[in-house]
Amino acid sequence: MIIGVPKEIKNNENRVALTPAGAKELVKRGHTVYVQHNAGEGSGFTDAHYTLAGALVLASIEEVYGVAEMIIKVKEPIEPEYKLIKEGQLLFTYFHFASYEPLTKAMIASKAVCLAYETVEKTDRSLPLLVPMSEVAGRMAIQKGANYLEKPLGGRGILLGGVPGVLPAKVLILGGGIVGTQAAWMAAGLGADVTIMDVSLQRMRYLADVMPANVKTMMSNEYNIREMIKDADLIVGAVLIPGAKAPHLITQDMLKDMKQGAVVVDVAVDQGGCIETCKPTTHENPTYVIEGVVHYCVANMPGAVPYTSTLALTNATLPYAIQLADKGWKKAAQENPELIPGLNIINGDIVFEGVAQAFNAPYVPVNKYLVD
Ligand SMILES: NC(=O)c1ccc[n+]([C@@H]2O[C@H](COP(=O)([O-])OP(=O)(O)OC[C@H]3O[C@@H](n4cnc5c(N)ncnc54)[C@H](O)[C@@H]3O)[C@@H](O)[C@H]2O)c1
Numbered sequence: 001m002i003i004g005v006p007k008e009i010k011n012n013e014n015r016v017a018l019t020p021a022g023a024k025e026l027v028k029r030g031h032t033v034y035v036q037h038n039a040g041e042g043s044g045f046t047d048a049h050y051t052l053a054g055a056l057v058l059a060s061i062e063e064v065y066g067v068a069e070m071i072i073k074v075k076e077p078i079e080p081e082y083k084l085i086k087e088g089q090l091l092f093t094y095f096h097f098a099s100y101e102p103l104t105k106a107m108i109a110s111k112a113v114c115l116a117y118e119t120v121e122k123t124d125r126s127l128p129l130l131v132p133m134s135e136v137a138g139r140m141a142i143q144k145g146a147n148y149l150e151k152p153l154g155g156r157g158i159l160l161g162g163v164p165g166v167l168p169a170k171v172l173i174l175g176g177g178i179v180g181t182q183a184a185w186m187a188a189g190l191g192a193d194v195t196i197m198d199v200s201l202q203r204m205r206y207l208a209d210v211m212p213a214n215v216k217t218m219m220s221n222e223y224n225i226r227e228m229i230k231d232a233d234l235i236v237g238a239v240l241i242p243g244a245k246a247p248h249l250i251t252q253d254m255l256k257d258m259k260q261g262a263v264v265v266d267v268a269v270d271q272g273g274c275i276e277t278c279k280p281t282t283h284e285n286p287t288y289v290i291e292g293v294v295h296y297c298v299a300n301m302p303g304a305v306p307y308t309s310t311l312a313l314t315n316a317t318l319p320y321a322i323q324l325a326d327k328g329w330k331k332a333a334q335e336n337p338e339l340i341p342g343l344n345i346i347n348g349d350i351v352f353e354g355v356a357q358a359f360n361a362p363y364v365p366v367n368k369y370l371v372d
Pocket residue numbers: 131133134135137174175176177178179180197198199200203220238239240241246247249266267268269270271298299300301302
């Protein structure tokens with residue numbers, strides 16, 4: 001198959017969808033890989049790295065879209081890319097269709113096959129191509145939180161791990177899923193006094209089993225949260241209710257009970273945030289202060305560490321990309337049911353029910369396209 005890897009053109013997006021190692025795997029299997037000039041630059045991969053791996057470098061995005069049967073990307077196509085997409089072309093990338101109607105309409109009009117990273121789903125209902133970014137964001141939440149607790153950055157001037165003779169900082173993590181667990185490992189490793197709150201007893205049993213002694217678990221409810229925030233130095237928001245807005249577990253009035261210079265890192269900001277006062281911020285201007293509490297609410301945290309994020313993402317996407325290249329999307333989906341929910345739009349039909357519902361548009365069951 002002919003595979004194209006364009007350079008991401010979305011503002012401040014430095015990830016790339018295929019590493020030189022991934023290109024080598026595909027080339028080894030007889031596929032042709034075209035990479036746009038400088039596509040890997042932001043993640044630390046040069047054109048020469050790709051050439052050495054057997055890929056071919058093309059000068060322009062038009063050439064990449066023009067030649068490829070499958071486009072592998074990171075972010076959803078943006079307006080200037082719409083006209084480059086061809087009928088029947090397979091696009092394998094994050095789309096998040098339900099949040100943006102113009103993209104959905106453009107992909108319907110293109111008659112391309114849109115396979116979305118975010119809806120590829122394992123039989124246990126986990127989302128294997130979302131997990132890596134949650135892992136990155138969870139780990140980064142503690143790095144950022146520790147940083148903003150420093151006095152010159154507006155924090156209360158406490159070191160997460162304390163020192164001998166001085167107590168460590170208290171870290172409260174709301175939500176013990178992927179983000180929360182990774183945050184807890186990092187905070188615990190730095191020596192902080194960590195509490196994870198979740199509503200799932202089963203999840204907390206697991207966490208209590210695997211976490212070190214400086215991590216405790218506690219049921220998430222309003223009473224407990226009100227108690228815990230009084231002492232917290234750093235709070236990480238990591239709650240997710242699939243398909244819904246995050247619940248506001250900390251409301252504006254509750255901030256008054258918190259310590260001056262405490263920090264909240266609301267990773268769940270992309271779903272509306274679990275702290276009421278959180279509004280999306282950017283890496284250029286990541287924080288603001290309300291009631292003396294520093295708020296860090298960057299909606300695309302992994303974007304700040306493109307090297308790690310690219311490797312983490314491509315570790316997860318490459319096995320699927322190989323199946324798609326080897327078999328074509330139809331046979332690959334027939335043989336691997338994890339790919340089926342990833343199919344969102346085919347030949348102008350919306351085949352993912354949630355997207356059709358979001359826009360009150362006609363829905364065509366994906367099976368129409370999977371029968372021989
Ligand atoms: N800002 C970013 O850059 C970024 C990056 C990656 C992920 N995220 C977001 O982080 C959030 C968490 O993602 P995840 O992968 O960890 O999700 P997850 O599904 O793995 O974990 C969510 C956890 O929240 C728990 N939960 C639900 N209701 C709760 C409540 N009332 N109180 C406490 N816990 C509750 C669930 O039981 C679950 O354990 C998502 O909104 C995700 O989109 C943001």
